[in-house]
Each structure stands twice: as C-alpha cells, then as structure tokens.
Amino acid sequence: MQSQDVAPRPAPPATDPVVDVEQAEAALVEHYPHLVRLAYLVLPPGLGRSRRVLTAHSLTQRALPRSRTATPVIPAQSAGREGDPGYALVRLRVVRTALEACLPLKRRAWPRRSQLPPLLPQVWGLKLFPRSGGAAELALDQRLSALSAAGRAAYVLRGLERLPDGDVRQVLRAAGAPDADAALREADEVDAPYALLGSPEFDPCSLQARPTDLMRRRQRTRAALVAGAALVVCGTLLGLPDGGWGPDGAAAPPYAENPAARAALDPGRLTKAAPGAWRTSARTDFSVWPARGDLTGDKRLLRRALAVWARPGGTVRVAATPGTPAGGPSGPPQLLYAGTVDGARVVILYDGLRVARYAEPEDGTAGAALDLARTDGAGRAEAGAVVLGRADGNVRYLTAPWVTGAAERDLTRPGSGAMDLTLTDGVTAPLAGPAERSGGCTSWNVLQLTDGSTTRLLSDLGELVPARLTTGRPGAAKEASGAAALRTWAPYACSLGAVRGQGVRSVNAWEFATQPLPGDGSAAWVCTRAETWRGGGARVMAQFRPPGAKLAAVVAKAEDVPACGRRDPHVLAGVLWKSEGGRWYLVAAGSRDTESVRATGGISASAEGNLLTAKAEQGARADLKGTLDDGRTISGLR
Incomplete structure (x- = not known):
C-alpha cells in the first residue's frame, strides 16, 4: 500500500504551538467519533469487540490535557481539521495511549493505566459492539491483527488521517513507537483500500447492544446474598450431568x-x-x-x-x-x-x-477460535480436505478417507512437478500456503490429492474448506491436474487472490479464445469463474495474456452474473493494447460461438466471427456487443 499524495502546505512555525485546555476540549468534542474510531483501529483485536469499544472511548476521553500543553507541529491533514493544533494534540495523546494499551504486562513493573480495563465508561447488563461489515472488512481486520501496534497505527494514520509518511513518522515517534520506519514498512504490506476504514465495522460510536447473560447475573445476585447458594450455583455450572x-x-x-x-x-x-x-x-x-x-x-x-x-x-x-x-x-x-x-x-x-x-491452545482456553464453513451439497470432489490449522505461513489439512496420496504443487510452475506430502491418519505434513507479497505474486502453492485414478487440485483461499480448481468449457469442465490444464492455469494462478474469503466452492479457468495480434504473435483470452457454496455471488474475471507475458492481466470482472458459467457458457471482453511499434488497438474476443463483434462509443468498429482488432487512441473507451450463432446478443464483460 503506497502512501497518499497530498497537496503542499506552508512551512510550519519554528516553535511548537501551546494549546489551551478549552481549545483541546473543543477539538475533542467536535471530532470525538473520528478519534474513537482511530483508537479502536489501533487497539489489538484480541481484546474482543465489546472491551475494545469501551477501551477506545476511555482512551479518547482521557486524551484531554489537564493544563496548557505544547504540541508538535504535525498538521491534522484530514478535511476540516487542517491546521488545528488542538486536534493534533488530542490525536497524538490518543495514539500514544492506544500504543501503550497494546504493550504486554510485565511481572516486575506496575501496569500503566491504559493497559488496565477501563474504569469508565462502563455499561452494566449490556455488551456493545459495532455493526458487522462484509468479507472485505473482516479480511482487513485480520490483516491488521497480524501487525504490531505501531504498524496498525501507521496504516490508520495514512488511511484515516490522510497523513503523508513524513507526518506519520513524526506522530509515531512523538507517541513513543520504538521504530517508526519499521511500522511504515509493515503498513506497506496491507493490500486493502483505505476506504474500508470508514466502514460501520470500525465505528465504535454506532453500536449494537446485546444483554450479558441474564442467568449468570441472577446467579451472582443470589450468591452475594447467600454464600451457600453460590456454592450450589458454581457446582451446577462447573459439574454437568454425566x-x-x-x-x-x-x-x-x-x-x-x-x-x-x-x-x-x-x-x-x-x-x-x-x-x-x-x-x-x-x-x-x-x-x-x-x-x-x-x-x-x-x-x-x-x-x-x-x-x-x-x-x-x-x-x-x-x-x-x-x-x-x-x-x-x-x-x-x-x-x-x-x-x-x-x-x-x-x-x-x-x-x-x-x-x-474449534481450536484452543494446549495450555488453556484463552484465544479460542471458531471457524464455520457452509458445505451443503458437497460431493466427493469438494469433500476432499479440511484445513486443520495454519502456522508460520504453512497449512495442514485433514483429508478424506478415500485419499491415497497428497502433494504440494506450485501452480505458477506447471513443469516443476509435485512434492509428496506425508499422510498420517489422514493428516498432511505442513505445506506452504499461497503467498502474495508486496513485491508481487511469484508463486501459488496448491494441494494435490490423489484418489485412485483421479487427481485433483485444491487451493487455500483463507477459509476452512479449500476451493476445487477445474479447467474447460462450462458444463464440461475437468480437474485441473493434467499437463494441459496445468499450463492453462499457470498464468492465472495469482488471480485466485482476488476471491479470498468469499466462500468459494470451485474456480474454473476456460481459455475461450486465441487472438492474433498485429505483428506480435497471438494472445490468449481466459475466463475464470469462482462459484460459491451459497450459489449466488459468483465472481467472473476475463483475463488477457499477450505473447511473451508470464502473467495475465484482468481486463474485466463482474459479480453474480451467469456469463462464463454452466447456465450461460458465453463471454465477450476487450482491452486497449499497445503494440511493440507503439500503436494502440482495441482487441476484443468472444467465445467460439460468437458470430460477430461490434464496438461503439469512443471506437466504432465491427468484425465477423468472435475476434475484433481495431486501431484506437490511448484512453479511448468503447461498448462491446456480440451476436451469437443463435441470434442472441451479449454485452461485453465489465
């Protein structure tokens, strides 16, 4: 994630401004929801959503200074707060105490106030937590939880506060972060749009309320009145029948x-x-x-x-x-x-x-986790493996009883062969999970399972059940394990990262056209369709690979459409392409049963058959229409 470009500002004054308590209070009250969201995002998700909400409010309310205070010259940067030293001061105090709250407790040192559960605010009888977001927000929260506290703060200051890296570095140093540069490097690894930080998922001021357990509250009240009743209640809760x-x-x-x-x-x-x-x-x-x-x-x-x-x-x-x-x-x-x-x-x-x-540490139940995956309608092909655990970038699976062999394969290198994995009572040896690094996608490891004469490939997409990989025309797709299928998947393997966390059941890659290019060989067109366990929400991507390119480029994508699927095995897509001679062309292709292709709008051209090549200007835009052999019209995938 790159830092944001910002407009130049006037040079700061030579001395740090002094902020009155009244000025700081005005800034805190005016921007209170924004400051609480900032604290909530920096706090570790391991606190639990309810305690994280109350802690964020507590830290923000305690950010008000007791007397006039000097603040470093770090501009507020966000719209409506530019040049307000009161806001810059309370923001710095919020970040500092949030970072302190993330520090582990030490045996021989008194805990800091921010490390203890908040005294105020308190809500009796209710649990408060933000509204749930979508899969993208969940994935971002999981990515942020893997960062250090300073790394989370760096990402949030960039995205929520719109601060350039220089100002982020100043805020972190002033807040006591030990290594601001390392925090910025951590933030670089989070590949998610900053707009997600404004989601209701991360709004601790717009809350849902649920009761704490009513039975336990009643039991505690009785226990406070009658000590003997407390023993009976504890015995009932801790020692159940059988x-x-x-x-x-x-x-x-x-x-x-x-x-x-x-x-x-x-x-x-x-x-x-x-x-x-x-x-x-x-x-x-x-x-x-x-x-x-x-x-x-x-x-x-x-x-x-x-x-x-x-x-x-x-x-x-x-x-x-x-x-x-x-x-x-x-x-x-x-x-x-x-x-x-x-x-x-x-x-x-x-x-x-x-x-x-369900998973818990060997030494207790703190940090327990529960993962759920929908698997209704699973057959032999989809019920081949379940994720047992992930650790240090590796994945370990429990395989079906009919699996006779397991191996690890890099999908981007079809000729490299597969590395056998030991199976112990159906449990695989750990294999490296698919990794997308800041330097780009260089490999994509998948699980290869053998069942008698059938070999299948499954890809971990961050969920409990891995997704099945297939190739071929929709309705006649086959397992992606043969040599030709592996060659088909290799340039498109890294595109699987776009469907992580979407409840994907299977992904099919279909090379629907090969198109000669002016003087530069031929390009391949592939449609990948990710089907979900819930039926709806399928993700479709049209990808274009010019000659000599190792990886393909996604040129069109859509969600919850029948194109490229069993119900509608047709697709049409186009892209502006620049030849080695420096000329720009519109190249478009449809599936083989496309009778003609027509472009309108910024480019006007047509062609018989399923391929269209037309001269174009850089940046031109066109609408595509195709006519199928049966006379039906289809639109270009966007």
Whole structure:
C-alpha cells in the first residue's frame, strides 16, 4: 500500500504551538467519533469487540490535557481539521495511549493505566459492539491483527488521517513507537483500500447492544446474598450431568435451552461414522468421514467445542464463510477429528450443512477460535480436505478417507512437478500456503490429492474448506491436474487472490479464445469463474495474456452474473493494447460461438466471427456487443 499524495502546505512555525485546555476540549468534542474510531483501529483485536469499544472511548476521553500543553507541529491533514493544533494534540495523546494499551504486562513493573480495563465508561447488563461489515472488512481486520501496534497505527494514520509518511513518522515517534520506519514498512504490506476504514465495522460510536447473560447475573445476585447458594450455583455450572464434561471454557454462559439444544451439547451423543462406511455408502461426502485424532475420547474438550459453537464467548475469534448460517447445531453433530495440531487442540465437527473447526491452545482456553464453513451439497470432489490449522505461513489439512496420496504443487510452475506430502491418519505434513507479497505474486502453492485414478487440485483461499480448481468449457469442465490444464492455469494462478474469503466452492479457468495480434504473435483470452457454496455471488474475471507475458492481466470482472458459467457458457471482453511499434488497438474476443463483434462509443468498429482488432487512441473507451450463432446478443464483460 503506497502512501497518499497530498497537496503542499506552508512551512510550519519554528516553535511548537501551546494549546489551551478549552481549545483541546473543543477539538475533542467536535471530532470525538473520528478519534474513537482511530483508537479502536489501533487497539489489538484480541481484546474482543465489546472491551475494545469501551477501551477506545476511555482512551479518547482521557486524551484531554489537564493544563496548557505544547504540541508538535504535525498538521491534522484530514478535511476540516487542517491546521488545528488542538486536534493534533488530542490525536497524538490518543495514539500514544492506544500504543501503550497494546504493550504486554510485565511481572516486575506496575501496569500503566491504559493497559488496565477501563474504569469508565462502563455499561452494566449490556455488551456493545459495532455493526458487522462484509468479507472485505473482516479480511482487513485480520490483516491488521497480524501487525504490531505501531504498524496498525501507521496504516490508520495514512488511511484515516490522510497523513503523508513524513507526518506519520513524526506522530509515531512523538507517541513513543520504538521504530517508526519499521511500522511504515509493515503498513506497506496491507493490500486493502483505505476506504474500508470508514466502514460501520470500525465505528465504535454506532453500536449494537446485546444483554450479558441474564442467568449468570441472577446467579451472582443470589450468591452475594447467600454464600451457600453460590456454592450450589458454581457446582451446577462447573459439574454437568454425566460427569467429566468440565466447564464450557471460552463459551458464553448458557441460556435457557430446549431438550434438543441440550442434546446437541452432549459429547456422549456425538455421531461417528464407521471407519469403512465410505466404501459402501451411496454418498461420498463429509457424512462418511470417520472420527480421527488422538483426542476423540476427551469429553471435556468435546464439550467445550460444542458449547463454543452454540454460544461463542466475547473473547472467541469467530470466522464464517459468507452465507453460512450462525448458531449451534440443531442436534448432535458428527465428529470428524479431535487431536493436537501444531501446539493447539483442534476439533472438527459436521452437522450436515456446515463444517465447524474449534481450536484452543494446549495450555488453556484463552484465544479460542471458531471457524464455520457452509458445505451443503458437497460431493466427493469438494469433500476432499479440511484445513486443520495454519502456522508460520504453512497449512495442514485433514483429508478424506478415500485419499491415497497428497502433494504440494506450485501452480505458477506447471513443469516443476509435485512434492509428496506425508499422510498420517489422514493428516498432511505442513505445506506452504499461497503467498502474495508486496513485491508481487511469484508463486501459488496448491494441494494435490490423489484418489485412485483421479487427481485433483485444491487451493487455500483463507477459509476452512479449500476451493476445487477445474479447467474447460462450462458444463464440461475437468480437474485441473493434467499437463494441459496445468499450463492453462499457470498464468492465472495469482488471480485466485482476488476471491479470498468469499466462500468459494470451485474456480474454473476456460481459455475461450486465441487472438492474433498485429505483428506480435497471438494472445490468449481466459475466463475464470469462482462459484460459491451459497450459489449466488459468483465472481467472473476475463483475463488477457499477450505473447511473451508470464502473467495475465484482468481486463474485466463482474459479480453474480451467469456469463462464463454452466447456465450461460458465453463471454465477450476487450482491452486497449499497445503494440511493440507503439500503436494502440482495441482487441476484443468472444467465445467460439460468437458470430460477430461490434464496438461503439469512443471506437466504432465491427468484425465477423468472435475476434475484433481495431486501431484506437490511448484512453479511448468503447461498448462491446456480440451476436451469437443463435441470434442472441451479449454485452461485453465489465
């Protein structure tokens, strides 16, 4: 992410201005929602959304100085705050205390005030949290959580405050950040539009309210009045029927539950498929996976996993693919896995509609996580693997019982071969996940699974179930594992990054045309279509690769359209292309059943067949129309 260009400003005064308390208060009151959003974004997401909201308000309210204070000459930069030293002062104090709140507690030192839970404001009986955003906001929050506190502050000061890097560096140094340059480098790695920072997802002043657990509040009141009743309540909460379940860990306290909901939380009622059920079953999906792992008999762990799925607590990190229903299972789910993976205890459950992954550290339940993925309608091809865990850029999978071999392959290098992965009771050795670095995409690692005579490729797109990769005309697509299919995918592998976190079920690459270019060989046209588990929301991209180019360029894209899919296996796209001789052309191509192509608007041209090449001026724009063999008209993909 590059720093923003800003208009030049007059040189600052030689001495730092002194700000009166009244001036600082006026700036704080006027820009309070903006300052709270700034604090909320800098605070670590691990605090939990409710505590993060209250802490952001507390830090902002404490930013008011007690007396006249000098402030460094760092312009406010954002519209409406330019040149206001009062705003610059309170913003600096907000950033400083937010960075302090991110510091770990030390054994031999007293904690700073900003490191403690806020005394004020407090809301009794309610949990407050911002409204939920979309997948893009969730992905940005996850990327920011991986940065240091100073890195988050650098990104937010750039995007929310519109400060150039020089001013960001000044603010960070004045706020006590140890290495402002390193923080800016971290911020460079976040590839997301700054406009997302203005989303309701990150607005701690526009909140939703939910009650804290009513049953627990009632029990605490009784405990304060009658000490004996407290012992009874604790015994009821910590020791449930059938003995040995233990407490619910990171789950929220229980609400009133009907008998079916209570049965769904009983680890003794979990269903398990027989080890060889998949060999004779008419279905080959997650329902015939046997239970695997070294902790399938740990009822305490299974109880915690079920309880967190039903009612995740405020500290649980919850992620779900778009369109995945929330809430716990309606009845006892099926156990697929329970075991130790890379320093964590992991449980995989399946309820016929969703796969759920619960993970907690080996030394406790703090930092527990719950991932949900919709998998209804999965067949043998889509139910080949589930992500067990990600650590240090590597991914480890649990594979289907019918998988006989696993390997790691770089999709951008079709001739490099595959590296075999060890399978231990269906669990793969760790393989490097697909990585997009600031220097560009140079590789894209995928999982290759062998099932008897069939080989499939699956790509991790940041979700619980990897996406299946195919090639060919829609309606006749095949697995992307053969030599020709691998060559087709290689130039387009990096475009998979554009559909991360979208609940993608499969992605098909279809080379729909090859087009001769004036004096420069031939270009390839490929349409990639990402189908989702929820049915709607498919992402379609038309990509153009001129001769000699290693990677293709996305020239058109659309969402939730039938083009390039089974229902409408047609596509038309165009792009302005510059030849080696310096001439500009409009080149356009449709699928092979396109009878003619016509361009209107800034460029007027037509051609018989599915290819159009016309001279053009740089920056010209045109509308494309195509006529199919059956007389139907299609528009160019945008």
